[in-house]
Amino acid sequence: MLNETYNLINDFIIKINGNFDADTVNIMKDNIETYSKLSTNIVFDLEHVPFIDSSGIGAIIFLYKRMVAKGYIVCVTGLTKQPLELFQMLFLDKTINCYQNIDCYLDTTPNLQIAS
16 A cells, blocks of 8 residues: 655645555554644545545544634545445535546636635
8 A cells, every 4th residue: 555645736635545444544643633734625536445444434534524624625536436335325425525536626626715
C-alpha cells in the first residue's frame, strides 16, 4: 500500500491505494489528525480502493466533520464496487459529495468554492 497526498489547485488530495481498512487507518492515524488542521478542501481519491471497512468510513467522516465545521469541503472520487455499495447503503453519498473521478470533481469546483 502506497498512499499519496498532493495539492491540486487549492485542494488537498489523499489518494489511497489498496484496502482502506483498520490497518490502513492505523498507519495513517497521525496523518489524518494533521489533515484535519488544514485550511483547504480535501478530496479522497479512492479509485484504487477495492475494499473499505468501517475504519475507512470513520476516517472520512472524521475529516468531513472537522473540515465542514471550518467551512471547507470533503468529497470522495473514484468509488467502485464494494466502496460504492457501502457508501450507498450508509447513505453517505447523500451527505458527502461523490464524483466519478478527479476530473469530474474539477469540472464542478467553481460551483463548490467557499466565499472568503
